[in-house]
Every structure is written in C-alpha cells, then in structure tokens.
Amino acid sequence: ETGxxxxxxHLIKTRGQQVTLRxxxxxxxxxxxxxxxxxxxxxxxxxxxxxxxxxxRGNFPPRFSGLxxxxxxxxxxxxxxxxxxxxxxxxxxxxxxxQETQYFGPGTRLLVL
Amino acid sequence: xxxxxxxxxxxxVPEGATVAFNCTYSNSASQSFFWYRQDCRKEPKLLMxxxxxxxxxxxxxxxxxxxxxxxxxxxxxxxLSDSATYLCVVPFSSGSARQLTFGSGTQLTVLP
Numbered sequence: 001e002t003g004x005x006x007x008x009x010h011l012i013k014t015r016g017q018q019v020t021l022r023x024x025x026x027x028x029x030x031x032x033x034x035x036x037x038x039x040x041x042x043x044x045x046x047x048x049x050x051x052x053x054x055x056x057r058g059n060f061p062p063r064f065s066g067l068x069x070x071x072x073x074x075x076x077x078x079x080x081x082x083x084x085x086x087x088x089x090x091x092x093x094x095x096x097x098x099q100e101t102q103y104f105g106p107g108t109r110l111l112v113l
Numbered sequence: 114x115x116x117x118x119x120x121x122x123x124x125x126v127p128e129g130a131t132v133a134f135n136c137t138y139s140n141s142a143s144q145s146f147f148w149y150r151q152d153c154r155k156e157p158k159l160l161m162x163x164x165x166x167x168x169x170x171x172x173x174x175x176x177x178x179x180x181x182x183x184x185x186x187x188x189x190x191x192x193l194s195d196s197a198t199y200l201c202v203v204p205f206s207s208g209s210a211r212q213l214t215f216g217s218g219t220q221l222t223v224l225p
Contacts, residue, residue: 031211033212035215041218042215042217045213048212056207056211057207057210100145100204101159103159104156
C-alpha cells in the first residue's frame with residue numbers, strides 16, 4: 001500500500017453535472033498530482049499542486065480545477081461533465097526533496113452518462 | 114511524434130519465457146526513466162527506476178540507450194503473476210511542476 005487514498009472509488013454522473021474527487025497524500029508528501037486515464041491509454045497529467053498552489057498543468061480545459069489544503073490533501077473538480085470525461089482519475093503524491101518517484105492512489109472510476 | 118511510445122502488444126507468452134518491451138521517448142534532455150506495472154483496474158505501481166545505463170532487479174532488467182532515446186524492459190523466467198500492463202514513464206518539467214509522461218502501456222499475458 002502506498003498510503004495514498006482516494007474517494008469515492010466509483011461515481012456515476014450525467015452530462016453537464018459537476019463532480020469533486022478527493023485525495024489524501026502519503027504522510028510526508030507535500031506535492032500532489034492528478035492524472036486522467038482513459039480506457040486502454042496511459043495516464044495523462046492534469047495538474048500538480050505544491051504548497052496549496054497549482055504549479056503545473058497539462059492539456060486540460062479550465063473546467064478541470066483543483067485545490068490543495070494545508071494538510072496536503074487535494075480535490076479535483078470537474079464542471080460541465082462530458083461523456084469523454086469518463087475515465088479513471090488517479091492522484092499521486094511525492095515529497096519535494098529531490099525525489100522523482102510518485103506514489104499513486106487506487107483511483108476514482110468516473111462514468112458520465 | 115508522441116512523447117513516449119510503446120509497442121501496445123498484447124504479448125502472450127508461456128511461463129518461463131523471456132520477454133522484452135521497448136519504449137522510445139522524444140525529449141533528449143530526460144535524465145530519469147521509470148517502468149510502472151498496472152494490474153487490471155488498479156493503480157500504476159513503480160517497478161523499476163532507470164537513471165544511468167540500466168538497472169537490474171531479480172528477473173527484471175531495464176536498459177537505457179540515450180543516443181537512441183530508447184528504454185527496454187526485459188523479464189526473464191516469466192511467471193503467471195507477471196501478467197499486467199507495463200507502462201514506460203518519462204518525467205519532465207512543466208513550469209515548476211515535475212510531471213510524469215506515460216506511454217500507452219504494453220499488455221503482457223503469461224500463459225500456463
């Protein structure tokens with residue numbers, strides 16, 4: 001177990017709705033990244049949070065937004081859900097002390113109908 | 114050209130076989146590389162890190178060719194439990210963030 005937890009595990013929404021996914025990072029890790037993994041593809045980087053600020057973003061529209069809290073836990077919010085948003089959403093944490101390795105949580109599987 | 118490209122497979126091999134996966138990357142400045150393993154409907158888990166020419170861990174060997182921008186993963190004496198998708202991963206900097214760029218993965222099934 002990596003110590004990274006995510007909730008909920010599964011979620012079903014309809015087009016146009018909004019969703020919030022949650023992540024608790026591994027103890028001692030202050031950097032959290034979010035990834036989207038569509039079926040049959042590798043994970044795609046959405047954004048990264050460090051010290052409660054977004055410090056990097058992949059090729060995702062503004063309706064994907066996030067937060068990081070003082071305890072380093074994080075949220076991913078997606079507005080105006082589209083069918084193509086159906087995917088596994090993975091949270092990964094690491095520390096900022098030169099360590100490259102990121103540890104993934106079990107993911108939230110989102111289905112948009 | 115994709116930033117990280119892998120042969121998608123699938124690879125179906127008998128137990129005990131040796132199998133090799135290839136991966137090419139586009140960013141010549143990349144210094145570190147990873148292989149992650151992902152079981153069906155689970156999260157990716159780190160299998161090996163590669164920082165120099167290669168790395169070996171038991172039955173698993175990763176090799177790096179910087180000139181060709183090519184990474185490989187060799188699995189010897191395959192076990193049924195090796196069945197999974199293997200993801201080639203290259204970190205790079207995006208602003209001040211350190212993001213992982215994943216290949217699409219290579220699916221391996223080890224048959225009894």
